[in-house]
Amino acid sequence: MINAAGREIPDEFLHDGVEPFQGIYYRDGYHYQKAAPTVRAYVRPQADKLVDSVKDAVIATGLKDGMTISFHHHLRDGDYVVNMVMKAIHELGIRDLTVCASSLGKAHNYLVTCIQDGTVTGISTSGIRDEIGEVISAGQLKHPAVIRTHGGRARAIEDGTIHIDVAFIGASTSDQYGNASGKGGQSDTGVLSYMGSDVHYADQVVILTDTLVDAPNFPAAIQGIDVDYVVLVTKIGDPNKIATGALRLSKDTRELGIAENAAKCMYHSGLFKDGFTFQTGAGGPSLATTIFLKQYMQQEHIKCRWAMGGVTEPIVNLFHEGYIQNILDDQAFDLAAVGSVLTDTNHYEITASQYANPFNKGAFVNQLDFVILGALEVDVDFNVNVVQGSNGILQGAPGGHPDTAAGAKVTIIVAPLIRSRLATVRTRVTSVTTPGESVDIVVTDYGVAVNPRRQDLLAAFADTDIPLLSIEELRDLAYQYAGEPSPLEFEDQVVALIEYRDGTLIDVVKKPKLQK
Amino acid sequence: MAITTSALAGTLESSDAQVLIEPRAQGVQINLESSVYAQYGAHIEQLAHELVETLGITNATISITDKGALDCTLKARIEAAYYRALGKQQDFDWEVL
Known part of the structure; x- marks a missing residue:
């Protein structure tokens, strides 16, 4: 059947309580009995x-x-x-x-x-x-x-x-x-x-x-x-x-341009206030956002209460400089992050469940104001793919992408409009990792699209110099440069199930047909 | 026009294409290898065939190794390889190009 993200889920996978994706908060208030392990008692010392x-x-x-x-x-x-x-x-x-x-x-x-x-x-x-x-x-x-x-x-x-x-x-x-x-x-x-x-x-x-x-x-x-x-x-x-060595901040003008507009969106969103919270991914434009964020924080004399995530050196630096008051760490990406969690008192280790589990009583993702994330592909419904390459081969990871997108008040996707000739913004993503319902803003090097669900953000950005375009206009621009992509061909065999964070199926991945 | 020598244009950098053109007894053969073959293979092959017509290439094997180049880049690389194979360095027919 077709799920709420518009994806066909074969019936053979919908059994034993497995349901198709039905919206990001479909299982809010869901009651369930937690599992329990069968363990061995070690009575004798x-x-x-x-x-x-x-x-x-x-x-x-x-x-x-x-x-x-x-x-x-x-x-x-x-x-x-x-x-x-x-x-x-x-x-x-x-x-x-x-x-x-x-x-x-x-x-x-x-x-x-x-x-x-x-x-x-x-x-x-x-x-x-x-x-x-x-x-x-x-x-x-x-x-x-x-x-x-x-x-x-x-x-x-x-x-x-x-x-x-x-x-x-x-x-x-x-x-x-x-x-x-x-x-x-x-x-x-x-x-x-x-x-x-x-x-x-x-x-x-x-x-x-x-x-x-x-x-x-x-x-x-x-x-x-x-x-x-x-x-x-x-x-x-x-x-x-x-851990990689120092993850260097980007000097790529295209990435810096994307980062600057992402920070500008945060600044004008109405949520950029003292005590705000955010997470940023480790990709080039995501990390570079911190450069511009720091400038806005200086200008407005505000501080970030906590930053979370995969922690990287730029975040640790902002923390040491006093712009970020606490770090919530579920993964140390580089040596600076490893060093900091070892010695800094306000740099806290949290579990994956504390970080992002939708079925506990409130994971930290639910308290995020902003998250800045990358994308392999984004479609005109704002669905994001970060798992499947444009040749159909599995080559990515959802990580905390769908989790933070569902939790944060403002979810910003940063990505170049085209990569070599592959259009990032397109009519339909190869497969859905993160549903468009949880994606608010797409920032590219050719303009910024706001999800029409977020009229509040569109109003907030109206009198700014943020270069607003519709998501369809971004797609058309991408196709103008790269040409419209032919649909990929797949065999019937399903090789992977993409489970949404709440356990429903958001998409399936089929075996790509062999190319020459 | 008939070519008598082989020539190469372009690089294997991302967003570029490398084009090798070689003499062939009869007709034109196009071999395409592309990092974006699944989505743009047919499109690139068509572009190459159209360009062969426009340029009037009659006998050649054209091997394109594409790394996701845009159409303008692909055309430029094919044209350059062709003119190099002809030894042509001036008096290009810019109207056709």
Whole structure:
């Protein structure tokens, strides 16, 4: 059937309570029973929880065919944990597993082997890109992958949509009882936010660390009372790839122009007041918005109460300069963010559920005034795609995009109108990640479009120098330069389900037809 | 006009295209590889065929490696490759171009 975002969801996926997307607040007030894990009591005092190897840990958990395991991606491109655990599982011959990861990327390419030989038959993830994206797009995973937002993943675990049998958690430090943290050690990730729900809803929890410290390893993101086993490994990751070095602010005039207009929209929105809150993505124009934001804050003598997100150096700098009073951190993107969360008292680690879960009693996204986000594609209904490339291949991640867009009072998309000859603004996006209902402003290098739902913003911008155009005019401009794109061709096989944050299906991704 | 030597124009940078033109016994063969093939492949092939007509190319293999170039860039690269293959450096028919 056709859902509220205008997307066809095949009936075969609408069963066991799975519904099509029906609007961003459709499940407001929804009552549900939270899931509960089945755990083992450790009554007899143990000397420690250490096991000798990853393989021994897998054996100790009794992992069996058909079970679900989970991972986080705080180690980002430097992650060794996923491949290490999957190799041990592979050697043990366990098959038909579902991997519930907070995100996957090129560091996790051993999963390609596991997908191809049936070790892994199901995947739940935010990021789906590189080789894993190609293999899944080609239909090689047995079951369609489920693409979840960061908030949606926490929700799916807590409401029982997905049950984790064993969570394998890389931690930069742990004591021998499993009090574990992303702080300190050799592979410092700053935070371990994405495992916030896993540790409370998985039947078993295994910590992998390369730095064992004396108990108590406090403050601990993960409490030893939730941990079954601890494995000391040589290295959990490559510190050079965990956090990028200084993310430089853009000098690209096109990106700066977009950023300046985005900041101008914030300034004129009527919400730019002392104590405002915001989040910005790590893309070029999103980050560059902070430059102009600072100028407006100086000019108006106002401060930001808190900034949230994937934290980056430009945000940390504004925080150190006093423009931002608190940082809420669910992911440290660079070394500056890792350093700051370690030492700065008003820089707080929050869990993915606190960040963005739509089914708890009010995640921080609901308190955002502004969010600035990127887009691969935006359509004339303001729907955004950040998951599927314009060739049909899976190559992105929703991350917190749909979560923050639904929560924030003003959601601003920043993107160039065309990338090489690919039109960003188009008649119809390849697939919908974030529904247009939650997108307010689209800022491009050729003009700014405001969602007609937001007459308040249109009125606020009327007498400003913000270069307003309709979204259709932006699309027409893009097509004038690039030409109108031909529709992509797909086979019938569904290779991925795009789950909206509330568990409804917002879109499906089909296998692209092979091109020459 | 018939070409007798091979020539190259353009780069493999994003938003550009590289065009290799080679002599061919008879007719014109166009080989397109494009980073935007799924959405613009047919459009680019048509553009190339139209340009072959306009320029009066009779015997050539034209290999286009496109990195998402706009039409104006594609045309310029094909024309440049063709004139280089002809050794033509002046007296262009600007009316036709």
